[in-house]
Structures are given as structure tokens and as C-alpha cells.
């Protein structure tokens with residue numbers, strides 16, 4: 001499928017901005033994705049400056065960061081998400097900290113000059129939704145280009161093994177079509193539930209992709225759902241009245257979420273890289 005056809009599908013799939021706004025705080029697996037990303041963000045945030053939230057959807061991270069007085073540029077493919085973010089930023093009284101609300105693709109960031117941002121985010125899978133490995137590499141080069149020397153980039157994507165090991169029952173329709181099942185398991189770009197055009201990454205594949213962009217040094221690779229990746233909802237049901245067990249579970253997650261096999265079995269993978277040169 002061509003990139004622009006895939007982008008049209010992605011736009012449609014994400015046109016419910018309210019649903020996307022609630023995603024990171026409603027379902028517990030996504031809450032863990034959010035909390036873990038924030039944990040690492042706090043470790044790598046610059047003292048001040050400009051942040052690009054690329055593929056930032058309705059702006060959960062943008063608004064969080066605007067409240068900390070950073071200058072934010074939010075870009076997303078979906079006009080509905082961008083409109084929602086604008087309204088939400090007004091409601092939360094941080095609109096003044098936004099430099100831009102822009103509808104666009106991470107594939108082409110020519111609107112922004114080289115070496116502009118003190119931090120670049122591309123979280124929750126925008127890179128996974130881009131069709132074709134060449135386009136994904138181009139987007140990554142764009143994200144690198146607009147970042148300043150010595151700044152960090154946070155890129156999170158959907159994981160192949162983590163994703164496939166959860167929703168087999170949910171994905172009954174995909175799996176009963178043999179060709180499709182083979183595409184899913186062999187890591188070709190594919191449609192999920194006939195709605196999301198997606199590429200699911202493995203740990204090794206991500207490292208290979210990042211190694212193709214000059215000037216990026218991988219700092220950390222994290223399985224955002226850690227050990228509990230695939231069965232998190234079940235853990236919650238089982239542990240919800242036992243604070244001690246819950247605390248220990250979170251501690252266990254924290255101890256192992258950077259181990260490659262755990263990273264691969266998590267549903268989302270976060271890569272933190274440092275830009276080591278001036279473009």
C-alpha cells in the first residue's frame with residue numbers, strides 16, 4: 001500500500017479524538033504505557049526550551065509538558081485530534097505555551113528548521129503507522145534533523161511479539177485468513193482489525209533502524225508494559241485489593257523492563273536516543 005493511502009486510513013482510524021484523549025488514562029495497560037513514559041521523560045527533560053510532539057494526537061504529553069512551561073509544537077495527521085488539543089489546551093489554560101498546532105505527517109517536517117527542538121517526542125506508535133520501511137527511515141531522519149545537538153528523542157512503537165501475544169482471540173478474523181496471519185507473524189506491514197495500517201517492530205529491528213540514522217546514540221530501550229505486558233488487565237483484577245503485591249509487581253516491572261526479551265514481549269517499545277551532532 002502507498003504511504004498516502006495508509007495515512008488516509010490512519011487519519012480515519014484516529015478521528016475520534018475524545019477516545020484517543022482518554023486512551024492513556026482509561027485502560028490500565030495504556031496507563032502503564034503513559035506512567036512509564038512519563039517516568040523516563042522526567043529523567044531526560046531539558047531544563048527549558050522547545051518540544052516537538054510529533055504524532056501527538058489530542059495532546060496528552062503536550063499539555064503535560066506545557067504545564068511545565070516548555071514551548072510546544074504539536075503535529076498530528078488527524079485534524080480532529082489537533083482541534084481537540086487546541087480546545088483542551090484552552091480549557092487547561094496552557095494555550096499560551098503552544099507555538100503550533102499543526103496537521104501534518106512525521107514523514108515531512110520541512111515546516112521546521114534543522115536543530116530546532118530541545119526534545120522530540122513521537123510516542124504511541126506514529127512510526128508504526130507509516131507504510132514502508134523507507135518511509136519510516138525518512139521519518140526518523142526528519143525527527144533527528146529537527147532536534148538540537150545533545151537533545152533527546154523519545155520514539156515509541158507497537159511491538160510485534162507483545163501485540164500478537166495478547167489479542168489472538170480478538171484477532172480471530174485476521175488470523176483465519178492464512179495470508180494475513182503469515183503477514184502478521186513475519187513482520188510485514190499489515191492491517192489490524194481492518195482499521196489500523198501498522199508495522200509491528202521487534203527489538204532487533206528497531207536497533208537496526210536507529211543505527212541507519214547518523215548521529216543518533218541509543219540510550220535506552222524499554223518495554224513500556226514490562227513483565228506484565230500481555231496480561232496486565234488480568235493482573236489488575238487479581239491484585240486490585242492487595243496494595244503490597246501491587247507495589248511489588250510494579251517494582252518487578254521496573255527491574256526488568258529494559259531486558260531485551262522483556263522489551264520484546266511488551267506491547268509498546270520506547271526507544272530513547274540522543275542526537276550527537278549538529279545537522
Ligand SMILES: C[S@@+](CC[C@H](N)C(=O)[O-])C[C@H]1O[C@@H](n2cnc3c(N)ncnc32)[C@H](O)[C@@H]1O
Pocket residue numbers: 007010011014020024054055056057058060075076077078081104105106107122123124125126127129130
Ligand atoms: C496511538 S496515537 C498516539 C498519540 C500520542 N502520541 C500518545 O502517545 O498517546 C497515534 C497517533 O499517531 C498519529 N499518526 C499516525 N501516523 C502519523 C503520521 N504519519 N504523522 C503524524 N501523525 C501520525 C495518529 O493520528 C494518532 O493521533
